Amino acid sequence: MLTNKEEFKQVFQKRLVALHGTEVQEATTQEIYKTLGSLVREYISENWINTNASYKKSGVKQVYYFSLEFLLGRLMGSNLLNLDIYNVCKEGLLELGIDLDDIEEAEPDAGLGNGGLGRLAACFLDSLASLELPGHGCGIRYKYGLFEQKIINGYQVELPDNWLKEGNVWEIRKSDKAVEVKFGGYVTTEQVDGRLSFLHHNYEKVLAVPYDMPVVGYKNEVVNTLRLWSAETIIGNFDAYSISTHDQRKIIEYKRSTEAITEFLYPDDSHIEGRTLRLKQQYFLVSAGIQSILHNHKKHHHDVYSLPENVAIHVNDTHPVLAVPELMRILLDDELLSWDDAWEIMTKTISYTNHTTLAEALETWPVDLMRSLLPRVFMIIEEINRRFCQQVWADNPGNWELLRSVEIIRDGVVRMANLAIVGSYSVNGVAQVHTEIIKKREMKHFYQYFPEKFNNKTNGITHRRWLLRANPLLANVITELIGSDWIKNPTELQQLSKYVKDASFQEQIRSIKHNNKLNLAKIISKECGLTVDVGSIFDVQIKRLHAYKRQVLNVLHIMDLYNRLKEDPTIDMPPRTFIFGAKAAPSYHFAKKVIKLINTVASIINNDKYINDKLKVVFLENYRVSMAEVIIPATDISEQISTASKEASGTGNMKFMMNGAITLGTLDGANIEIEEAVGDDNIFIFGLTPNEVLNYHQVGGYSSWDMYNTHPRIRKVMEQLITGEVAQQAGDFKDIYDSLLIDNDEYFVLKDFIPYVDAQLKAGQAYMNQNKWTQMAIENIAQSGKFSSDRTIKEYASEIWRIR
Structure with missing residues (x-):
């Protein structure tokens, strides 16, 4: 259909009429883009279905790469290139009076990431598919992404990045694969058949609906999947005319708070509401993703004991580290495994990439927030911490420095990097020097305790x-x-x-x-x-x-x-x-x-x-x-x-x-x-x-004032920050000046x-x-x-x- 230029032109024109009721000469750029996108996605679908069928039939182990960001960029050009139909489509469109470059410009950048972390995840998905490896992405379908940046009078102004305004031609909504994610409430225990059971009450339910996007390998007919989760309400059947005004308000508030989970990447965490939303986002991603993985695994395998042989779950930085207690929760509470069996399965399934040596980027969450928002998950984290500290103390009696360094819960916070290291079988840095720093300095106590877990994987780009x-x-x-x-x-x-x-x-x-x-x-x-x-x-x-x-x-x-x-x-x-x-x-x-x-x-x-x-x-x-x-x-x-x-x-x-x-x-x-x-x-x-x-x-031993006093050129540019030579108003750049001199740079x-x-x-x-x-x-x-x-x-x- 798309490999022959003449056939392509015929199919394209028919699809344009069917979708938009217009001829090529009258069509807008957006209409042409959507038509081409629908044709290309349809062309991808056969390989997508065949790839999934092949994985199931062969029973190969599959990896699921969890990341809060996937900075994909535009997909039209790369999909055409990887499918080896770029030239056919470009020449066919040109003969219809359409410049493919203009059509590609009509595609918005997917608002699914911010920086190198998200672009790395996107490059990794490309390489997995191009190397014919069974690997998929698991992320969040942000409605507005980070933000659209405007510069007004030299200042950054943030506007919503409405990248989904015209829809997303590459995604397929999978309503039948939706799962429930639970927040808040409280947990009670009771004995059931001689076993301690944990019952979650009065929680808020959120529906996680997956949207699947194809990840096309380079000229090899392999199509993996990026699954993005969207938060939706579960209101049930009700008669809007028979409920009270108070109930209506509660429904509206519930709808608003639910949809907020997947509205923006990195909500402002300078206040408690924003921090709560961030934690909700992170748990929403891992709970939905792991439920989906386990459901799929159990469809094709008899039990969960074979999970590590068939599934690898990789967490990209600390954002998805709640995968550790969430997998434990499901194995303990839903699959009714013993702690030891669940722990063995979990620690053979999850691996972790560390992306930072910056203390502020080693994520922590207040205990009170974690306990109130995720009561059962927090109980599991407490138990992981208790057992691990007990083990460390038994192996190193009297070594308080080691214990303090490796505790998962300390000083009223949950330390997510520590949780990741304890709960995973592999911890990797992303450049030789970075890995050496985390082994010898930032995480040296963990490295001394688990030297076999640490390794380096220098990043790459596609x-x-x-x-x-x-x-x-x-x-x-x-x-x-x-x-x-x-x-x-x-x-x-x-x-x-x-x-x-x-x-x-x-x-x-x-x-x-x-x-x-x-x-x-x-x-x-x-x-x-x-x-x-x-x-x-x-x-x-x-x-x-x-x-x-x-x-x-x-x-x-x-x-x-x-x-x-x-x-x-x-x-x-x-x-x-x-x-x-x-x-x-x-x-x-x-x-x-x-x-x-x-x-x-x-x-x-x-x-x-x-x-x-x-x-x-x-x-x-x-x-x-x-x-x-x-x-x-x-x-x-x-x-x-x-x-x-x-x-x-x-x-x-x-x-x-x-x-x-x-x-x-x-x-x-x-x-x-x-x-x-x-x-x-x-x-x-x-x-x-x-x-x-x-x-x-x-x-210590560094003084930025020494630099200021020693070098006239440094002194001049620093003075310009606080005089009228650069600053339009007094104090415009005093914060920068202070950070470099008063705060010692x-x-x-x-x-x-x-x-x-x-x-x-x-x-x-x-x-x-x-x-x-x-x-x-x-x-x-x-x-x-x-x-x-x-x-x-x-x-x-x-x-x-x-x-x-």
């Missing part, structure tokens, strides 16, 4: 989206040079190292980068009304806005560069365009001030003719996957400047190198492994090492400032030798195959999940 899809010009040139094997086996990109000094290939690389920069410049012009020089260095930092990611270091350097240009506009330096994209959490006051600072500095610099257009600053609002797909191929310098030891891995760094950008960064996360891959000559490294940062945290921005300036100077000088710069770019592309998520997923599959 090269099919981030090179083949996002940068087709580069992908085509690579295929012409080394063949197409790299698409199935990305380590084949290493062959490009042989062509680093090939003049013809260098020229092609420069031409492609220039073309990609032209595309980005058009978007900047359209969205920001700003003309940028495509011959300038495109220096890019696009990622979640957080103090440890140090966007503030970047903007302070821009201010310093501007100061120097104001003093001497004839400085011999290549023109630079600094490009930012980032969202700040709505309640993260500091991060929102940094956005305001970037936009204020941009306004000053972009309107100053004195500096001869040598400097431009761009903040692209509402950063998202589809925007990244345009920015990354156009980038010259990739800013990966987080404080060493704070970024677990990073995946943006991998996407940039795969597209020929040069990393300018600290020895943090996967930057270290990127440096090992490309060599010191093909990356710009600066700043404190992880051990130096950790040593400062442990023993927690993330060592000022300590790394001079080394950062020096690294930027070195990068600028290197760019002026275009032959050398292009050689560096080629070497980065050549070594990027190691960072494909295919490699990562093969390691998870063989070493953690044991799936084939």
Whole structure:
């Protein structure tokens, strides 16, 4: 149907009439998009059904990847590419007078994630399907996602991201697979047939309804599933005219509180209502998902004892860690297993990825909140903690330090990372340095107690989206040079190292980068009304806005560069365009001030003719996957400047190198492994090492005032934050000033400032030798195959999940 151009055109036109009652010439872009989407999903369905049937028939073990985020981006282009029908559809539509690029633009980015955590989950799903591995995603169908970002007067303003306004052409609602999730109430015990039973009373019931989305493998007919859960009310049959006004209000309140569970990603947790909603969200996801998995397992197997042989449940960060007590609850209360049997099954089924070394990101929940919202689950957590502490004390009598460190419940809170480690059979970090830090420092007591559980799985990205899809010009040139094997086996990109000094290939690389920069410049012009020089260095930092990611270091350097240009506009330096994209959490006051600072500095610099257009600053609002797909191929310098030891891995760094950008960064996360891959000559490294940062945290000895008093350039940019030179109103940026000086610069921005300036100077000088710069770019592309998520997923599959 979709593999023959003429057949495609006929079927497409018939479907357009059937769905929208219109001819091609009169159809809107949205109507054409929906028609094409429905055809493609129908085309996918046969493989989807066959894949599931194959898994059932063969009885293969399947993995379920639980994540609060799946940052998918747009799916039309990647689905067409993976199905190997992209060219047929593009040419067929073109003959009907339709540009497929315009149709793809009509698709909203799915509002299912925020940053690297969610994009990693999406890349993993792509790799699972493309490697023909039985693995599925389990997440939440957010009605509005995070938020749509608008920049007004330099400030971030949050609007609802109504990505489902026109529906979602890729999803299928599965009402018959809905399950109940219970909140609140109280638990009593009674003896039933000589066994202690736990009875849950007076609880609030929420209906969890699954929406399934296909995950299409690359040219292999495999289609896995991303199941997203939506919260709906269970009101039952009632006569609206015979109930009291009070009852009607209660029903409305119940409906509102239920639907709120899956409205927004990461509700504002600065107040108790928001925190309660977050905890509800997390339990809703794991309870619905695990009930569904067990129901499916029992349909095809005789009992739950074989669960670990047939199912692997993986929790992505601490958000889904309630999977541990929830699986125990079901095995104990519904399946009537003994504690020991349930514990053995659970601890052979669940594995956990840690994504952070930041203390505030190691999630905790107040005991009172957990007990009131999830009474039975909390009882199980208490029992897990009691038994585990008893075991630790028996093995290490008198070791109070060890016990205090590993307790799951302590100081009135439930420590979710501790619960995850105790309840899982595998704990992995996401870069070599990150894993070593959690083993030797952050979780050293757990590592001493459970050394066999800890392992490293360095993150990866799907090269099919981030090179083949996002940068087709580069992908085509690579295929012409080394063949197409790299698409199935990305380590084949290493062959490009042989062509680093090939003049013809260098020229092609420069031409492609220039073309990609032209595309980005058009978007900047359209969205920001700003003309940028495509011959300038495109220096890019696009990622979640957080103090440890140090966007503030970047903007302070821009201010310093501007100061120097104001003093001497004839400085011999290549023109630079600094490009930012980032969202700040709505309640993260500091991060929102940094956005305001970037936009204020941009306004000053972009309107100053004195500096001869040598400097431009761009903040692209509402950063998202589809925007990244345009920015990354156009980038010259990739800013990966987080404080060493704070970024677990990073995946943006991998996407940039795969597209020929040069990393300018600290020895943090996967930057270290990127440096090992490309060599010191093909990356710009600066700043404190992880051990130096950790040593400062442990023993002290750093004073940001020393930096302020020692370096006139630091003093000048700091003073500009609180004088009228930058701040439009007194106090605009005092919070940033205070964090760096009064609060002693927690993330060592000022300590790394001079080394950062020096690294930027070195990068600028290197760019002026275009032959050398292009050689560096080629070497980065050549070594990027190691960072494909295919490699990562093969390691998870063989070493953690044991799936084939």
